[in-house]
Amino acid sequence: MPELTKWEAQAKRIIRTEMARHDVSYARLVERLEAIGVSEDERNLRNKVARGKFTAAFLLQCLYSMEVKELRID
Secondary structure (H helix, E strand, O other): OOOOOHHHHHHHHHHHHHHHHOOOOHHHHHHHHHHOOOOOOHHHHHHHHHHOOOOHHHHHHHHHHOOOOOOOOO
8 A cells, every 4th residue: 555645644634633632433423524415434434534535625524524613734
């Protein structure tokens, strides 16, 4: 499997950090995404995040669905 680029790794970290910070499991994130009209199943969501390969729109959808109000990127 190819190594993640630093940007893919950062995107993956952002989602996982915010999931932990907001106490949101993958199953719960699927429910929250569904509430805003984004259809994902838990397995695909886990794989997508693990690969770190997703669009900026998907990242924003995840952050919005977790009600992230501020994001710090170092």
